[in-house]
Amino acid sequence: MKQSQLFTKIKKEIPSGEVAKNAQLLLQAGFIHKEMAGVYSFLPLGLRVIEKIKHVIRKELNNAGCQEMSMTSLQSKDIWKKTGRWSDDVVDNCFKTSLKNGTELGLAFSHEEPVAQIMANYVHSYKDLPFSAYQFQTKFRNELRAKSGIMRGREFLMKDLYSFHVDKKAHDEFYEKMKGVYMEIFRKLGLGGNTYLTMSSGVPFSKYSFEFQTISEAGEDVILFDKEKKVAINKDDFSDEIFVDFGLNKDDYVFEEAKSIEIGDIYSLGTKYSEAIDLTYADAEGKSHPVFMGSYGIGVPRVMGTVVEVYNDEDGIIWPEEVAPFAVHLISLCKGDAEKGVVEKVYKQLISHNIDVLYDDRSNVSAGQKFAESDKIGIPHRVIMSPKTIANNTFEYKKRSEKDAKYMSFDALLRIISKTY
Amino acid sequence: MKQSQLFTKIKKEIPSGEVAKNAQLLLQAGFIHKEMAGVYSFLPLGLRVIEKIKHVIRKELNNAGCQEMSMTSLQSKDIWKKTGRWSDDVVDNCFKTSLKNGTELGLAFSHEEPVAQIMANYVHSYKDLPFSAYQFQTKFRNELRAKSGIMRGREFLMKDLYSFHVDKKAHDEFYEKMKGVYMEIFRKLGLGGNTYLTMSSGVPFSKYSFEFQTISEAGEDVILFDKEKKVAINKDDFSDEIFVDFGLNKDDYVFEEAKSIEIGDIYSLGTKYSEAIDLTYADAEGKSHPVFMGSYGIGVPRVMGTVVEVYNDEDGIIWPEEVAPFAVHLISLCKGDAEKGVVEKVYKQLISHNIDVLYDDRSNVSAGQKFAESDKIGIPHRVIMSPKTIANNTFEYKKRSEKDAKYMSFDALLRIISKTY
Numbered sequence: 001m002k003q004s005q006l007f008t009k010i011k012k013e014i015p016s017g018e019v020a021k022n023a024q025l026l027l028q029a030g031f032i033h034k035e036m037a038g039v040y041s042f043l044p045l046g047l048r049v050i051e052k053i054k055h056v057i058r059k060e061l062n063n064a065g066c067q068e069m070s071m072t073s074l075q076s077k078d079i080w081k082k083t084g085r086w087s088d089d090v091v092d093n094c095f096k097t098s099l100k101n102g103t104e105l106g107l108a109f110s111h112e113e114p115v116a117q118i119m120a121n122y123v124h125s126y127k128d129l130p131f132s133a134y135q136f137q138t139k140f141r142n143e144l145r146a147k148s149g150i151m152r153g154r155e156f157l158m159k160d161l162y163s164f165h166v167d168k169k170a171h172d173e174f175y176e177k178m179k180g181v182y183m184e185i186f187r188k189l190g191l192g193g194n195t196y197l198t199m200s201s202g203v204p205f206s207k208y209s210f211e212f213q214t215i216s217e218a219g220e221d222v223i224l225f226d227k228e229k230k231v232a233i234n235k236d237d238f239s240d241e242i243f244v245d246f247g248l249n250k251d252d253y254v255f256e257e258a259k260s261i262e263i264g265d266i267y268s269l270g271t272k273y274s275e276a277i278d279l280t281y282a283d284a285e286g287k288s289h290p291v292f293m294g295s296y297g298i299g300v301p302r303v304m305g306t307v308v309e310v311y312n313d314e315d316g317i318i319w320p321e322e323v324a325p326f327a328v329h330l331i332s333l334c335k336g337d338a339e340k341g342v343v344e345k346v347y348k349q350l351i352s353h354n355i356d357v358l359y360d361d362r363s364n365v366s367a368g369q370k371f372a373e374s375d376k377i378g379i380p381h382r383v384i385m386s387p388k389t390i391a392n393n394t395f396e397y398k399k400r401s402e403k404d405a406k407y408m409s410f411d412a413l414l415r416i417i418s419k420t421y
Numbered sequence: 422m423k424q425s426q427l428f429t430k431i432k433k434e435i436p437s438g439e440v441a442k443n444a445q446l447l448l449q450a451g452f453i454h455k456e457m458a459g460v461y462s463f464l465p466l467g468l469r470v471i472e473k474i475k476h477v478i479r480k481e482l483n484n485a486g487c488q489e490m491s492m493t494s495l496q497s498k499d500i501w502k503k504t505g506r507w508s509d510d511v512v513d514n515c516f517k518t519s520l521k522n523g524t525e526l527g528l529a530f531s532h533e534e535p536v537a538q539i540m541a542n543y544v545h546s547y548k549d550l551p552f553s554a555y556q557f558q559t560k561f562r563n564e565l566r567a568k569s570g571i572m573r574g575r576e577f578l579m580k581d582l583y584s585f586h587v588d589k590k591a592h593d594e595f596y597e598k599m600k601g602v603y604m605e606i607f608r609k610l611g612l613g614g615n616t617y618l619t620m621s622s623g624v625p626f627s628k629y630s631f632e633f634q635t636i637s638e639a640g641e642d643v644i645l646f647d648k649e650k651k652v653a654i655n656k657d658d659f660s661d662e663i664f665v666d667f668g669l670n671k672d673d674y675v676f677e678e679a680k681s682i683e684i685g686d687i688y689s690l691g692t693k694y695s696e697a698i699d700l701t702y703a704d705a706e707g708k709s710h711p712v713f714m715g716s717y718g719i720g721v722p723r724v725m726g727t728v729v730e731v732y733n734d735e736d737g738i739i740w741p742e743e744v745a746p747f748a749v750h751l752i753s754l755c756k757g758d759a760e761k762g763v764v765e766k767v768y769k770q771l772i773s774h775n776i777d778v779l780y781d782d783r784s785n786v787s788a789g790q791k792f793a794e795s796d797k798i799g800i801p802h803r804v805i806m807s808p809k810t811i812a813n814n815t816f817e818y819k820k821r822s823e824k825d826a827k828y829m830s831f832d833a834l835l836r837i838i839s840k841t842y
Contacts, residue, residue, distance in 0.1 A: 007585075
């Protein structure tokens with residue numbers, strides 16, 4: 001895409017009214033727009049990152065045999081009443097609205113009830129199990145405060161996956177598999193090195209669950225983690241009991257403490273929702289049982305915000321290649337028509353190699369401003385073309401994460417950039 | 422995908438409680454689930470169709486230089502008050518909700534206000550214009566009744582595009598271009614032959630607008646159309662005046678009358694929203710003007726519903742290739758392990774040619790049931806493999822839209838199926 005045509009522009013100053021670094025950097029570089037506290041629109045650059053994250057998640061889940069679907073935001077009061085979650089005393093952050101005839105409706109803060117209701121149409125026998133289904137869908141959470149930028153939204157896109165099994169044993173097998181799938185997703189999203197599968201308590205229907213915690217100063221959680229053995233425990237749940245329950249010897253580990261961001265969680269839901277919604281199956285003898293369910297979440301903007309919190313420097317964002325809005329920032333410092341034509345040709349060549357390019361073709365902007373803005377946007381590979389590089393038949397190449405530029409041929413350039421494709 | 426793993430199943434009977442044919446057929450074949458009147462979830466088969474439609478629209482709009490973004494569902498009362506649209510007397514089908522602190526919010530029934538607000542951050546000079554931006558985003562409409570299946574939802578996915586120009590002349594140029602882009606989109610979606618660019622009045626801020634009307638008995642509109650000359654007028658607006666205003670001679674046309682479905686509309690918004698929201702630009706002399714806006718909509722589920730209404734027979738849906746959930750329905754009638762292995766190999770071969778295949782691998786279902794269910798799902802190409810076809814080293818091929826099967830080699834099969842890719 002040509003930068004002259006991008007409607008967003010980079011702001012010189014960090015916009016006021018944001019305390020979270022992720023929102024500051026993303027607003028400044030034109031990735032997002034703040035509608036109100038905790039409610040952000042995603043502008044072209046920001047949406048590209050969201051789509052990259054979705055692509056990584058979708059691919060891994062499809063490979064794991066999960067089926068994609070899409071549920072609704074408007075939900076009936078009736079199904080929430082069945083599970084006792086309509087009352088504000090039980091769920092205190094739910095948005096509600098109503099139909100013209102006065103019928104009250106909920107806005108989806110979660111989708112356990114509707115997914116169980118849907119599956120009750122299709123699950124009858126043990127032969128219909130197991131399976132799993134997921135969606136990328138908006139969640140609405142009526143938070144009292146929303147000060148963490150895109151990491152804790154009142155409206156945000158969530159990937160929520162639900163699994164359905166005959167019993168706990170079958171569920172546990174899938175649950176174990178998902179631990180690996182999740183770690184692979186976070187690795188592909190560029191967060192592998194900093195993310196720990198973390199033991200935690202905290203869900204009413206099972207003694208323990210697991211969270212995926214990424215170490216970051218911006219985190220609202222604190223974990224104790226063994227860097228080498230990759231074992232981590234949420235500080236709130238750190239106790240001798242948890243070691244006993246998981247059959248671990250506390251003395252085998254060297255724990256460090258750090259702030260962290262919960263970027264995913266996987267829960268056993270047991271039969272709480274299936275019993276309430278009447279999602280049952282008949283076993284081989286025809287006896288009826290409630291379906292055993294699991295739930296597996298990833299907040300998509302939270303992942304994006306976490307990446308920004310983890311990967312930035314004083315000049316701006318440094319996107320990992322996997323989630324960058326573009327792979328290459330091609331910056332032209334040429335003014336003459338002939339030279340501009342050469343850059344244009346390179347732009348098209350890169351595209352013909354299926355490389356996503358943001359092409360800074362603006363001719364009324366200084367080199368200094370172009371570089372400063374490029375740093376703020378944070379595209380991983382930068383290619384600079386000037387009258388000098390063209391005369392020398394070479395390309396100036398710089399990684400956003402490195403200080404020094406290199407000079408190389410087009411083929412060498414292509415080798416570096418294509419590595420990640 | 423293997424059909425044995427698809428969690429949805431085809432129902433023998435048309436579910437009760439639906440009067441719209443599109444919803445009846447889609448519910449029966451497991452494409453959608455009804456949450457409440459006018460609110461439908463999209464199950465794996467249905468979501469695949471939605472994604473195909475989005476892909477076609479996105480490609481054409483990106484080619485036309487439009488930029489994709491994503492705005493929010495929660496909207497502030499303040500911006501709606503600026504344009505006078507907060508009041509129920511002005512917009513009577515808006516859902517409203519509120520924050521914990523009592524602040525009232527609207528649920529997006531449309532996005533003119535927020536898009537103008539966002540652009541006010543980025544448009545300052547005439548040099549920042551023109552451009553256009555679109556999104557696929559949920560719209561909420563608090564309809565009194567919702568009886569048209571997925572064609573008139575209380576919650577539905579809309580593609581809404583907005584364009585921004587210095588004046589009416591610049592806007593009109595883009596508007597004319599979009600007429601062609603839209604017709605190309607509908608052609609690619611399989612609705613080209615039945616869809617007419619239709620003259621209409623009906624927006625407060627410009628005397629005329631254009632709708633895209635698809636002829637169908639399920640339509641809520643009526644158009645008068647000249648089949649040969651491709652001129653159509655909404656019956657509500659048919660008058661001598663409209664011919665004069667468009668410089669047409671009424672006697673040149675032979676009009677037929679038919680019911681039709683409005684699958685898209687393109688409006689000139691003029692400066693209504695830009696004036697209210699203060700979206701202005703400075704001209705070359707530094708003088709300030711309001712930006713001239715246009716808006717261009719396509720309801721994604723409405724397109725899907727229209728396709729179903731137009732393409733079906735007594736046995737089920739007949740998807741056009743462009744929007745079908747899968748390209749090929751591979752049906753195995755084999756029971757023995759060796760023969761199943763042969764089918765499995767063909768399945769993998771088709772996938773390796775980048776062909777989307779639904780593979781009916783179920784062994785506990787009769788051939789008759791498989792064919793009946795395949796008709797209901799409506800995948801355009803059907804390939805049947807039986808012990809007999811395998812012994813004869815041939816493939817039985819049938820188009821969903823044709824009665825008779827043919828027998829052919831794998832290469833011949835591939836040529837037919839790949840034509841549409």
